Amino acid sequence: MYDQAHRLKMLVRQKTTPGSRVLAITSGKGGVGKTSLAVNLSILLARRGRRVILFDADLGLANAEVLLGVTPACTLFDYLYRGRRIEELISAGPGGVKFISGGSGVEELARLDERGRARLLALLPYLQEQADFLLVDTGAGIAEGVLGFVAAAEEVLLVLTPEPTSLTDAYALLKVLHRRKIHPRTFLVVNRAGGAKEAEQTSLRLRAACRRFLGWEPTYLGFLPEDRGMVQAAKEQKPLVLHFPFSPAARQLEKIADELEGKRISGKGVERFFHRLARLFFG
Numbered sequence: 001m002y003d004q005a006h007r008l009k010m011l012v013r014q015k016t017t018p019g020s021r022v023l024a025i026t027s028g029k030g031g032v033g034k035t036s037l038a039v040n041l042s043i044l045l046a047r048r049g050r051r052v053i054l055f056d057a058d059l060g061l062a063n064a065e066v067l068l069g070v071t072p073a074c075t076l077f078d079y080l081y082r083g084r085r086i087e088e089l090i091s092a093g094p095g096g097v098k099f100i101s102g103g104s105g106v107e108e109l110a111r112l113d114e115r116g117r118a119r120l121l122a123l124l125p126y127l128q129e130q131a132d133f134l135l136v137d138t139g140a141g142i143a144e145g146v147l148g149f150v151a152a153a154e155e156v157l158l159v160l161t162p163e164p165t166s167l168t169d170a171y172a173l174l175k176v177l178h179r180r181k182i183h184p185r186t187f188l189v190v191n192r193a194g195g196a197k198e199a200e201q202t203s204l205r206l207r208a209a210c211r212r213f214l215g216w217e218p219t220y221l222g223f224l225p226e227d228r229g230m231v232q233a234a235k236e237q238k239p240l241v242l243h244f245p246f247s248p249a250a251r252q253l254e255k256i257a258d259e260l261e262g263k264r265i266s267g268k269g270v271e272r273f274f275h276r277l278a279r280l281f282f283g
């Protein structure tokens with residue numbers, strides 16, 4: 001165990017790409033638009049010249065690859081245990097985005113054997129070299145698999161909708177993180193809002209509850225309006241920002257990408273993400 005941790009430290013010291021950021025995109029409740037945000041944001045960041053890798057760590061359905069319209073040659077599981085190469089693990093998506101399908105490999109992270117750990121660690125230098133942004137599309141809710149990724153990421157985009165159940169579940173997720181003393185930099189994105197006002201009110205409600213009961217609050221980042229283009233684009237397996245770049249939701253996505261780019265952080269995201277994943281998943 002010590003050897004693994006030591007090797008990891010050495011690896012991360014060898015090379016650190018300045019500016020690498022890891023964002024976990026998560027939600028309290030399922031179906032609120034997490035994957036739609038992850039896919040479209042990836043493309044917008046890539047368009048701005050950022051090297052983006054989108055990692056689908058959602059154990060449920062592999063929605064990100066459907067929305068991106070890519071067919072990965074293999075999943076994280078195949079890479080970890082079936083000897084597939086890094087080049088096979090990383091698929092090329094639209095707009096220059098690179099894509100990693102977690103598949104059942106995500107579940108395996110909690111019980112990796114020596115070989116699996118070594119394979120996971122071997123990914124780190126590649127990601128450090130190749131990614132300015134690693135976007136992790138997590139599952140929804142407070143299952144351990146989800147919390148692990150949220151806890152490991154330096155920044156979190158928490159997606160919610162104005163629906164009361166979504167708000168309650170988002171609060172439940174933040175409460176669990178707070179109890180575990182996990183405080184990543186957390187940004188709120190309100191999806192499927194009737195407009196800016198409704199989105200701000202939704203965010204205010206959640207932030208007020210956090211301030212009052214947790215003594216801490218996330219930052220409001222932006223919103224996406226309810227947009228039929230989103231459903232249409234999904235049906236055609238084309239990301240909204242490529243298919244309907246001037247639609248209302250695509251315009252707001254541009255603003256969210258601007259906001260995110262404006263928020264500079266330490267730039268050790270990938271390195272820290274791996275350190276924390278290693279600690280959380282294998283001690």
Ligand SMILES: Nc1ncnc2c1ncn2[C@@H]1O[C@H](COP(=O)(O)OP(=O)(O)OP(=O)(O)O)[C@@H](O)[C@H]1O
Nearest residue numbers: 030031032033034035036192225226227230231234
């Ligand atoms: N702003 C929007 N306007 C209209 N429809 C939307 C919007 N955002 C997402 N949708 C639709 O909502 C559905 C769920 O979106 P998505 O798959 O992104 O959610 P999710 O949170 O990733 O779901 P899961 O929890 O299953 O992973 C999709 O059909 C998507 O097209």
